[in-house]
Amino acid sequence: MKKLPIPARRPNLSASLAALAVVAAGGVGTTAWAQNYPITAQQRATAQQTAQAGVPLSELAPNAPDEYTVKPGDTLWAISRLYLLRPWRWPELWGMNLNEIANPHRIYPGQVLYLDKSGGRARLTTRRGVGGEGGTIKLTPRTRFDSLAGMALPTLNPSLIEPFLSEPIVVDENTLQAAPRIVAGNDSRVLLSRGDRAYARGEKDSPLLEVPGPIQHFRVFRSATPLKDPGTGEILGYEAQYLGKVQLQRGESTTVETKDDKDYITVVPATVDVIAAREEIRAGDRLLPEPPRQLLSYAPRAPSTQVEGRIVSVYGNAVQFAAQNQVVAINKGTRDGIDSGHVLAILKNGETILDRTGDRKETIKLPNERIGLLMVFRPFEKVSYALVLEINDTPRAGDFIVNP
Known part of the structure; x- marks a missing residue:
């Protein structure tokens, strides 16, 4: 036709x-x-x-x-x-x-x-x-x-923030310690990557078991790093390092062996398969359930209340300075009224220097200068992740954030 x-x-x-x-x-x-x-x-x-x-x-x-x-x-x-x-x-x-x-x-x-x-x-x-x-x-x-x-x-360009919507997570001090852990790899492998089989178990009172319904998936994390408020020193949370994902194949179980009229109980750990790996996974790494998919909507806008905060850290291993389109953690969260889409200005923390130009030496602090903008896209209770939208200097941990 x-x-x-x-x-x-x-x-x-x-x-x-x-x-x-x-x-x-x-x-x-x-x-x-x-x-x-x-x-x-x-x-x-x-x-x-x-x-x-x-x-x-x-x-x-x-x-x-x-x-x-x-x-x-x-x-x-x-x-x-x-x-x-x-x-x-x-x-x-x-x-x-x-x-x-x-x-x-x-x-x-x-x-x-x-x-x-x-x-x-x-x-x-x-x-x-x-x-x-x-x-x-x-x-x-x-x-x-x-x-x-x-x-x-x-x-925003989805590729800039999509990984951070699922990968980094801010938890309290005890969350990872209570989570199931990987105890060994198949064939005595120490470092695990995609396609490898591993074994895991939960804590004594909460074994890693299968539940009815869809196959269970877990995200793998390691070494939660404390996020400390640059101003007050308060621990705002712990940033867990994302490593990859595993799929539960069999839950934990126990076997009973009788010997000399005594019953000996042996724990059989759960079996998991590594289905994604950003970094190599090893024994001791922790498992957190894959959260349900959520729709996060946000509109870039200025906060309706006054905001005065600090950049806590730049996301990444041993990264001190932030570039444009990089993710930072700030010391403001939902308890402070911060929401997805809030746009904030970045103020460079003026250096404290020794003035030697006068009659006597004197310590002075240079003014804070506005150097860019960031937008919050994932708030937690006390801390939030934000994307650096534009800069004319290099932001770093400790710099200030204020209403735009």
Whole structure:
């Protein structure tokens, strides 16, 4: 049957960028999940408050384009930076109409964005001339073959943060000590990698057993490192080193052998197979259950309350300085009102030096200088992981974080 040309349709998007993108926790591809994610009450409230406001023209980037076609590989943050001096204000920029939008998590390559500067305020929309300037959109007939499913833009490049949504974990002091542990490898192997078989057991009161249902998977961790607040010295939690994943094949059991009228009980450890290995796994490493997949939604925005914190550490072994697109831990978490999507400014901790230029030597402290931005993507109770979005100097542990 001959295919008939149909008018090209852009998905209705006027509120899309007002809400956010969605990231599926667990290190799995993200965009397909975004299609059916509901609008939260907070997102809807923000959209309603800013639907017609726009931003002052002074907030626009100097080279903000009047028209922009969304490309594959774009992110909401990158587009926001293209238009705004302060990209975390992007919800105020988009022209929105919630009555026409069933799901705002749909922003696709190929859509054209138009900048409206009417009334002294700037708005971004997918309809030319919505501010009263007139104009039409020309629809050119064409044959449509491709599907937009799974192509929605993420807030950030998913590859930068997906590993950190499942790999590093912040636990309390006793969590890993109480977790099941690997006791040996098959064929007396000391170091284990993908495809190897290993044996594990739980603590005395909680053996590693099979349970009804799907096959059990566990993440493997080692040597929880204390995360210490640079200011107070408080231990905020322990960062466990992610090594890989194992699959439970058989649970623990016991055998009873009678000898000299006495029963001798022998523990038979559980059998696990290594199905993924980021580093070599060995005896003593701990197992934590694979968590259920979660949908984490976030919109880049400034915190609604005052934040004054510090960078605790830069993620990675023996890493002291952070580069752009690197992950850091900060000393603020859910107990401080920190949430996914909060954007914070990084202030370089001014050095304390000895001034030798005057009549007498004197100790002085150089001022704290703003050197970049970061965005929280995984908060815990007392600590959070954040992605360094942009920098003009090199952040390090101990630097300050404040409202942008």
